[in-house]
Amino acid sequence: MAGIRILVGTRKGAFILTSDGxxxxxxxxxxxxxxxxxxxxxxxxxxxxxxxxxxxxxxxxQIIQRSDDGxxxxxxxxxxxxxxxxxxxxxMGESNKFVYDTSEETGRPLTTHQFYDGTQHPWEFKxxxxxxxxxxxxxxxxxxxxxxxxxxxxxxxxSWQELAGLRGxxxxxxxxxxxGGMCLxxxxxxxxxxxxxxxxxxxxxxxRSDDGxxxxxxINQGLxxxxxxxxxxxxxxxxxxxxxxxxxxNVLFMQKHWDVMRSDDGxxxxxxxxxxxxxxxxxxxxxxxHEPETIYVVPIHSDALxxxxxxxxxxxxxxxxxxxxxxxxxxLPQENCYVNVLRDAMAxxxxxxxxxxxxxxxxxxxxxxxxxxxxxxxxxxxxAVLSVEAQTLP
Amino acid sequence: MSRALGTAEVRVVLPPxxxxxxxVDSEVLLAVMTPVTQRTLLDALEARYPMLRGTxxxxxxxxxxxxxxxxxxxxxxxxxxxxAPLPDAVAGGAEPFLIVGxxxxx
Numbered sequence: 001m002a003g004i005r006i007l008v009g010t011r012k013g014a015f016i017l018t019s020d021g022x023x024x025x026x027x028x029x030x031x032x033x034x035x036x037x038x039x040x041x042x043x044x045x046x047x048x049x050x051x052x053x054x055x056x057x058x059x060x061x062q063i064i065q066r067s068d069d070g071x072x073x074x075x076x077x078x079x080x081x082x083x084x085x086x087x088x089x090x091x092m093g094e095s096n097k098f099v100y101d102t103s104e105e106t107g108r109p110l111t112t113h114q115f116y117d118g119t120q121h122p123w124e125f126k127x128x129x130x131x132x133x134x135x136x137x138x139x140x141x142x143x144x145x146x147x148x149x150x151x152x153x154x155x156x157x158x159s160w161q162e163l164a165g166l167r168g169x170x171x172x173x174x175x176x177x178x179x180g181g182m183c184l185x186x187x188x189x190x191x192x193x194x195x196x197x198x199x200x201x202x203x204x205x206x207x208r209s210d211d212g213x214x215x216x217x218x219i220n221q222g223l224x225x226x227x228x229x230x231x232x233x234x235x236x237x238x239x240x241x242x243x244x245x246x247x248x249x250n251v252l253f254m255q256k257h258w259d260v261m262r263s264d265d266g267x268x269x270x271x272x273x274x275x276x277x278x279x280x281x282x283x284x285x286x287x288x289x290h291e292p293e294t295i296y297v298v299p300i301h302s303d304a305l306x307x308x309x310x311x312x313x314x315x316x317x318x319x320x321x322x323x324x325x326x327x328x329x330x331x332l333p334q335e336n337c338y339v340n341v342l343r344d345a346m347a348x349x350x351x352x353x354x355x356x357x358x359x360x361x362x363x364x365x366x367x368x369x370x371x372x373x374x375x376x377x378x379x380x381x382x383x384a385v386l387s388v389e390a391q392t393l394p
Numbered sequence: 395m396s397r398a399l400g401t402a403e404v405r406v407v408l409p410p411x412x413x414x415x416x417x418v419d420s421e422v423l424l425a426v427m428t429p430v431t432q433r434t435l436l437d438a439l440e441a442r443y444p445m446l447r448g449t450x451x452x453x454x455x456x457x458x459x460x461x462x463x464x465x466x467x468x469x470x471x472x473x474x475x476x477x478a479p480l481p482d483a484v485a486g487g488a489e490p491f492l493i494v495g496x497x498x499x500x
Contacts, residue, residue: 035411059461059495060411060449076445096445097453 004349005070005391006357007051008365009038012383014053016071019378023355023369026378032074033065040344040387042131047138048391052157054128054143062127064095064143066157077157098125098143098151101162108168113147114176123147123167130344132187135194142213144184148175148201150213163213166199171218171235178202178238178257179303185343186242190249198252198267203228203238206254208267222263222270223256240283241343245292253295253322255285255343260297262322273322278309284346288371289354293321296348296356296372298341306361307338315358317372331375332366339364344387351392359385401425404435404480405490412450412493416443421490430485432464433476450493465492 006017006026013031032038033055044050049070055063066077078095100123101107115121126146134140139156149167151160166184175182183202190196195212198219205220218235228236238257245251254261254270258281261270274280279299288294297316301309308314312335315328339362349355356372359365363382366375404426408416416422426438433456440447447453450462456476458464463472467481467489483489 033414035414057411057449059409059459060415061452061459062448063415063445078444096448099454 002351003393004351004355005043005048005393006347006365006367006378007041007043007071007387007389007391008359008382008385009041009053009344009387010359010363010383010385011037014038014041014055015379015382017365017378021351023349023351023367026367028379029071031383032071033063036063037127038386039127039129040131040389042133042389043391044133044138044141045135048393050133050138050156052131052133052141054131056127058126062096062098062125064128064157064160066095077155078159095153095157095159098128098145098160099162100125100149100167101164106164107162108164111168111172113172113182114174116177120173123149125149126181129183129185130187132189135189135191142187142189142197144187144199146181146183147177148182148184148204150184150187150199152213165214166207166209166216169207169216169218171204174233174235175201175204176236186239188242188244188252190244191246192249196249196266198242198244200239200242200254202240203257204235205237206239206242206252206267219263219267220270221268223261224259224272225257227257241285243285243287243295245287248292251292251321253285253287255282255297257281257303260285260322273318275318275323275325277316277325278314278327282341283343284341284358286346286348286356288356289348289350290352291319291354294319294371295321296346297325298346298358300340306340311335311337313337313339313360315356315372315375328368328372328375330373331368331377342386345385347388347390349390349392355390357388357390359388361385400428402428402430402485403487404430404438404484405487406435406439407490407492408446409493409495411495412446415445415449418443426485428485429479431477431479432471432474435480435491436476461496463494463496465494 002021008015013034015030036055039054041053051067053065065074112120128143130144132142143151150163186200188198197209207216223237240255252263260274262273286296313332316325339360346358356368361384427434466484
């Protein structure tokens with residue numbers, strides 16, 4: 001019978017929730033990397049037992065962890081064996097090394113970006129927000145980092161090289177940090193064309209590459225952001241999350257700082273589909289595994305109040321690709337609820353009916369085994385949840 | 395630990411997060427090239443525990459990370475030159491070299 005594995009990153013470690021295909025009973029393992037912030041944990045689509053984790057600390061920096069057995073054991077993949085191992089037989093730690101590429105051959109000069117106060121500020125590596133494994137090779141994985149840039153590993157996370165064409169884009173000096181920092185938090189790979197990548201950066205906007213990540217261009221036409229001097233500028237938009245359905249990659253959905261947006265032309269243009277949402281501020285957006293026009297968001301009151309409107313935790317579902325939304329409340333707290341749901345903290349599984357999962361800053365992970373009609377907490381009292389990913393196991 | 399020519403046995407205390415990362419107990423004993431300085435001590439520490447590379451000093455610049463501080467013999471030596479000799483009590487193993495996560499926030 002198929003199974004489900006939910007990978008949860010939190011402020012104080014990672015947790016793994018597992019269930020069989022019925023999705024009724026869940027077991028919890030963890031905390032893994034206890035006490036560290038785990039921004040993201042994600043498995044390879046071609047080898048689900050290959051899982052990458054971003055373990056990070058404002059004090060002690062970035063650690064990359066890898067599991068080859070579905071999360072039972074972990075290691076830093078720096079150099080598991082051979083001449084890169086030191087005299088004590090320990091790996092050399094290169095997997096934790098993220099250095100902006102300023103080489104003449106492949107890199108770009110380390111330029112500056114706009115800081116909170118409007119002055120220019122040099123790029124400084126802080127942490128990995130998002131790990132996106134390749135759709136075809138378990139040893140290839142992308143890392144979206146803060147300050148915003150894209151790195152790639154082709155050796156299972158052992159070493160990382162920047163794809164400097166993105167950070168070095170001519171608009172770089174106009175990029176600015178959002179409240180959470182200037183982070184590349186979303187990377188989407190087109191399943192029909194591995195050379196096409198979409199990246200989203202707070203607060204720069206969305207970018208597309210059609211050459212495997214070497215060169216990029218902003219794709220923000222149609223976005224309207226009141227918080228920047230020119231609301232329709234080519235860059236500067238605080239995009240919170242983008243999502244596609246794998247069988248229809250030319251249609252993109254976006255949860256922006258404010259506004260839920262849609263593109264039907266691979267991001268060349270966007271139009272608003274917020275419709276009847278009680279608030280169009282929010283962080284995650286997800287697409288149903290089997291219905292490309294069914295999408296999910298979690299409305300949040302505002303950028304000033306990072307909690308749900310009216311203290312009611314409601315997932316909103318549209319079956320029409322936006323504009324017409326219905327509140328999904330069955331099993332979710334409908335009073336006195338003031339948690340947030342962060343951008344990487346919602347995922348779907350591939351079973352029938354589609355399972356939907358999200359985690360909150362209050363430490364709950366909710367799941368629905370019926371496309372969102374009813375919800376149950378899979379676990380209630382974790383540390384604040386930063387990310388949720390769902391793996392559908394054979 | 396045997397003591398090689400030109401080395402000193404130095405005690406190092408890591409902060410809790412780095413203990414779990416390096417899988418060690420509260421204090422580690424290191425053979426450090428003399429003269430014992432922040433640099434020679436951290437070089438020895440990172441050679442013995444490579445997973446700590448980048449966690450105390452930046453990977454490229456080798457500068458102390460901003461939220462990490464060094465104490466020796468009850469003094470904050472975070473801002474001393476990395477090549478300044480450490481106090482005799484630390485270099486001689488009587489007192490440990492403390493690596494501390496700076497306290498900030500709540």
